[in-house]
Amino acid sequence: MKKTMKNIDKIFLFTLLIFWCFSGLGQSQKDSIEQVLDSIYPKKIVSEISTEKFTEYAPSISANGRTLIYESNKDGSWKLYLTRDENGTWGDEISLDSINNFGDSIDVISGPNFSYDGNRIYFHASFDDGYGSEDIFYSERIGDTWSKPKNLGPEINSRSFDGFPTITTDGKTLYFARNSKNVPEGVTEFCYEIYVSQKTDSGWTEPTVLPYPVNLGCEKAPKIMADNRTLIFASLREGGIGGFDLYQTNLNADGDWVSPVPLEYVNTTDNDLFSCISASGEIMYFSKKDDIYSVEIPQEYRQFQNVTIQGLIRDADSQEGLSAALRITDANTSESITSFDNNPSDGFYSIVLSTGRAYNLEVRKDEYSSALYYYDLRDIESYKEYEQNIDLFTTAHLNVNIYDIELYDPLTATITIKNDIGRTVEIVESDGETWKTRLDLPIGNAFTVEVESENFKPKSFSIDLRGLILYREYEQDIELIPEKVGVPINVNDLLSGGSVSSSQLIIRNKTRNEEIVISGNQTVNLRVGDRYLVEASSDRGYAFNSTEIGITKEGKLQTIDEETGEIKKDSKRVELRLQPLSKDANLTLKDIYFESNSSDLFESSFEELDRVIKLMKSYPSMKIEIAAHTDDIGAAEYNVRLSKERANSVINYVTSNSIEEERLISKGYGESKPVVLNDSEENRGKNRRVELKILDIKLAQND
Template sequence: TITGINGFAQKINLLPNPVNTETERTIAPYVSYDGKSIVFIRQTKKYRRMFESKKQPDGKWSEPVPVKSVNTFDSLGWFIDAPTYNYNATVIYFSMIEDKKDANFNIYYTEKINEIWSEPVKINLPVNEYTDKTDPFISFDGKQLYFAGRTDDKELDDYECYNIYVSQKTDTGWSEPKALPEPVNSGCDRAPRMAADGKTLYFMSVRGDKKTGIDLYYAKKITKNAWLTPVPVDTLNNNRDEAYPSIPLSGKYLYYQQKSKKKNAKDEKAVKYLLPAELQPEKTVRFYGYVTDLNSGKPVKATINIINPNTSEILSQVKANEKTGKYSLFLQKGKKYRIEVFAKKYSHFFFYFNAGKLKKFEEIQKNITLYPKVNLILNVYDTEIYEPVPATVSVYDKETNKKEDVSLKKLGTGRFNLTLSIGKNYEIRAEHKHFISNKFNLDLTGTVQFNEFERDLELQVKKIDYEINLSDKETGEGVEALVEITNLSTNEKIIRKVKTGKNGKLKIKLRDGTQYEISVKPKGYAFYNTTVDLVDENADYTLTAELKPLKKDTKIELNDINFETNSADLNESSFEELDRLVELLKTNSNMIIELAAHTDDVGSEAYNLKLSYRRAESVKEYLLEKGIPEEQIIAKGYGESKPAFLPANTEENRAKNRRVELKVIEIKSI
C-alpha cells in the first residue's frame, strides 16, 4: 500500500489580491497550463459569476474581469460551477444547472473568438445522458473529456458523491463515457485534472478517515486501464477542505481551492502549493510560437499534428490561432515525435523531437513560416543533342484545362523560373515550332515541403524527309558518292557519312529548324558543297546537284580563298576551302592539277603577275604541308591577264576576278 507523502515542508501561499479578497469568495479556481491565466467563480447574494484574471509582466494578477457571456446565463437563474481551460486558454469548460427544479449539472463550453467569449454551448450527447455531471476537464491534446458524474443520490457525511468518468473525442462528438477503474474511483471523487504528461491525475476525494473532509489526491496511470493506488497530497491543513486542483506545465506548483471544514462555510480561497518532487507529474516540453506567411508575415490558420514517427499514428492535433498565428503544443517525456504543420494552400513543415531523456520542463520557442507559392526552375532541352531549346512555356490547371496566369521569368535560353501557387495540380507545357510539344504534371495539392523545384523537360525535334539527287553533269546519270552532313545551327559539329545508291539518290531524315552544310565527295568528280537552311518554313526539302567529272582541262573555282591585302599570306578564312581541296586530291591521288592565281587590274601588270604567282605558291605550300605530293601540284600566276568577268574595271567584277582556280592537267591511269 502506498501511503500519503508528508508535505509539511512545502510552502503554501494564498494568491494575493485581487484574486483573493477579504470580502469575496474565490470558488473553484483553475490556473491555465502556461500559468498566466486564472478562471474562478464569485458568489454574490443572488448569483454566481465567472471571472478571469491575467498575470502581468511584473508577476501580479490583473483585476478580475467577468466572463459576460457565461454570466448572462446565470442571471437567468442558472447555476455555474467548476471552470477549466483547454491547453491554450482559448476555451473554458464548465458545469451549469439549467433548471433549479431539476438541479442537475450539465457540461458547457465557451470559446474565445476575437478576444470575446462566445455564448455557451452544451456538450453533445452521450456525455449529457448522465443525470448529473460536473467538473469538466479537457486533456491537453483535446482528445479526452474528464468529468465527475453520478446516477444516484449518494451522499457521504453531507458530501454529494460522484465518480470520475472519461469520454473519448470522436469524428462526430464524444464516445460513451467510462468510469475510471478502482483504485481511482472510490465512490466520492470529483474535479479530475490530468497533467500534461497524460499519466498523472490530480483530483479531490472523500475517502479514508471521513473526518478529514475533502482532500487532494495524486494517481499515476501505468497502463491504458491500470492505475497505482492514489496518494493523498498531504498539506497538513486538516482543518480545511482542499478541492479543485490545477497544475501548470512546469509541474512544480499545485493550485487549488482551500475552505474551512465548518458546515456552510463561505471562505473559499485560491492557494498555490509547492509540490514535493515525488508528487510532480512527469516532465513535458512545450513548443510555442507563431505560424506565419513567409512572404507577407501575416498569421496562417495552420493545423499541427503530433505524430509517432515509428507508426505514423497521429497522437494529438492542435491549431494555430487564425487571427494571430499563435500556437502551443506539449510533448510528453519518454517518446520521439514528428511534428507536422500544414495549412490549406500552403507548404508543409515538419521537425523531429526526442523527449526520451527530458530532465526538466522545457519551453521552446519555434516560429514557423509557411509559403503559399513555390518556384519551379524549368530546363527545356533537346533530347538528341542536350542543348537548351528557346521554347514557349505555358501553365494549365490540370483539372479544368484552363490556362493559369503565373509569373514566368526567363533565366536564359531554355531556362525558366515559374512561380506557382500551392493547392493546385498543374500541367506544364513547352512548345517550339521545330519540336514536338511535351508536358508534365506538377501536383501541389498534397504535401509540399520545399519552396523550389527543378525539372528538366525534353523536346524531340521534328524530322524532315530530305532527298539528295546526285548526277553526272555531262551524262545525267546517277553518281555514287560519300555525303558529309554537318549541323551548323549548334556550335557543335554533327557529321554523318552516308553512301548514296548507284542511282545517285539519298533519302535522309534531317532536323527541322536547323542549318546544314552538305559536302558531296564523289571519286572522279569535283567536290560539291552547299548550305541548307531548314529554319525557313519555305525551304526546299530536295537537293539536286550536277557533279562535274574530273578530266583533262576541267576547271574548278576555289571559293573563299583570301589573302591579306597586297600580300601572299593566306587568311584563316581560306583554310576550310583548302582542306576540302586536300581531301579531293587525296581521294583522287592520280590527278595532277594546276593552281592558277589571278588578280584584278589595279596596279601595274608586272606587280600583279608577281603577286599572283606568290599567291599560287602560298596555296601550294599549304597543300604540301597537308601531305599532298609536290608532283601532284603545279603553281602558276596569271596576274590580270585572264579576267573571267568583264568588263574588268568595275568593282564587282574586280572582286570576282581576284580568284584561285584549279585546272586538271592530267588523270593518270591506276
C-alpha cells in the same frame, strides 16, 4: 547528507500520518502535522494575484506555463481573469470581458480550465437559457481576445449542476463534476461526483460517473494532467488532513483507475482545491484560504515527463495564421496518439507529449500542402519546449527545364497545363534564354503538362499534387528531340564528275550552335527548320567548296545551284564539286564582301578566307594569285584601282595569318572580265567577285 535527512523526514512524516489516521487526532494535532508538512513542502502564496480583501480561486495554467486564468469576486461577483508570465512574475490582470459581460451581474462564472493548447477556456456558469442550474461553457481565443461563451450542449449539461470541466490534450475526453447522489453521512459540504464523456464524430457520449475508488460521494474540481492518464481531484474522504484534500490517481495499462493517493506535499487542514500543473510538471498551483498558492512537486509525485511543442501554422506567402488538422502518431507503431485543430485566428498550436516515445506530427489542410515532423523523445530526461513554426502553401513551384536533348541549349516552348479531366488550366511560354520556367500549380489537384517547341517532338508528363504534399519545389527535365530529315550529300570531282572518296564535310548549323563533322558521300540527319553551311574538303589534292542549305518546316531540302545561284526548294540531295589542285586552276571565293566603294572587308568574309589559309598551310609549295573583279558601274579606271585595292585587302588578311607574302600576288581586273552580262542587279552581284588562281603547286605522290 541532505538526501539522507530528507528521507528521515519522510519516514517521520509517514509515521505521523499513520498515527493520525488510526488514532483520531484532534485539531491541534492536525495543525502540528500541517506544520511538519509545510516545513518539508513549503507553500507560497502567489502574491501578484492573491489579495487580502477578495477571493482568488480556481487557477488554471496553460501548457507552456505562461498564462494563468482564475476566478475572483473582486468586482462584486464571480468573474474570470487572465494574467501572463513576465520574466518570472505574473503581470497585471486582464478581465475576460467577453465572458464576464455575457450574462447578468448576478451570474456565477466559475471553475475555469484551459485547454492544453491555450486556445479554449472551459468553465461553468449560470447564464440564462441553459439546461440546468449551472452549465459548462467554453470560449475560444481569437488573437488576443476571447469569443462569447458557447454552451457545450445537452449531451454534457443536465437539468442540475454541471461544472469544474477539464479536458485532455487532444480535446476528446472531458472530465467534470455533477451533484453527488451518494453524499456521505454527516457531510455538510457541497458534494459532487466526477463524470467523464468522450468526443466522437457524432458528438459527446453519454457522461458516466467514474467508478470506485475515485468517486466515494464527495469529490470536486477534477484536473486531468498533460499525460492524459493522471487525474488530480479534490475529495472529502476518510483519512484526510482537513476539509477537501487533493488526491492523485492514474489509469493503469488495463484502463482502470488505481487507488487515489493523497498529495501530502500540498494538503493542509483547510480546503485544498483546484490543482493545475504546467507541462513541465515542476510547480503546482492550487486554491487555499481564498487565495492561490504554489508548491514545488516532489519528484515521486511528478507526472510522466513531458515535452511541449508549439508555434504558428501560417500561410507561407502571406504569413497569416491558418487553422489546420494536426495528428500525432507513434513513430514505431503508427498508433494514433491524438488529433486536433489549432487556433484559426492566428494559427497558434501547442502539443504536450510524454517522453519515452518517438512521434510523428502530421499537419494537413484542404487545398494546402502538408507538413510532417519526427520527434524522438525516448532519451529526453527533463522538460523541454520546442518552437516549431509551420508554413503551408497553396501552390507548388514546378521548375521545368526545357532543353535540346543533343545540344543542351534552352528552348522556346509552349507549356500547356491541363487538369485531371483534360481541361486547359494555363498556357505558359518559356523564354528560350534560361533553362528554367517556373509553373505555380495549386495543391490538391493532378495535372498533365504538355511541352511543345517548334520543330521538336512534343513531350508530356504528369504531376499529382493530391494527398500528402510536403515539398514546394519540384524539378522536371524536359529533353526535346529535334525533328530531322535525312539529307544525302555527294562530293564529286569538278572535272571528272567522279566521287571524291577522301572528302570530309563540316556542317555548321547557322540557326543554333551545332557542328557536324563526317566523311563525304553519305546521308546525314539534319534538323527541320534550320539552315546549314556545308563545307567540303579533301586532303588528297583538292580545293575546298561550300554551300548553304536549309530544311523547311515541312521537312523539304533547299539548296543553291552553284552555276546559276538559283534556290531549289525541293532538292533531293546536296551536290558539291571540288576543284582538283593544279597549276592555272581557278577557284571563285564565296561570300567575300567589301564596304561600298571601299576595299574594307566585311567580317563575314573571314570564314571563306580562313579556308584559303588552311589550304595554303596544307600545301606549303602552293603560290596563288588573288584576282578581284567589279561590275560596270563607275569609271573603268576607278574600278581597276578599286579591284586592285580589294585584292590587296584579301592578301593582307591571309598574310597576317602566318602565310608568306611571296606566295601571293594581287590582280585587279575591274569590270574587264565579267562572267555574265551586267544587265541586272543579280548579274552584277555575280560579277563582283574574288577569284583564287593557282600559279604553282607541287603535290605529294599520294595527292
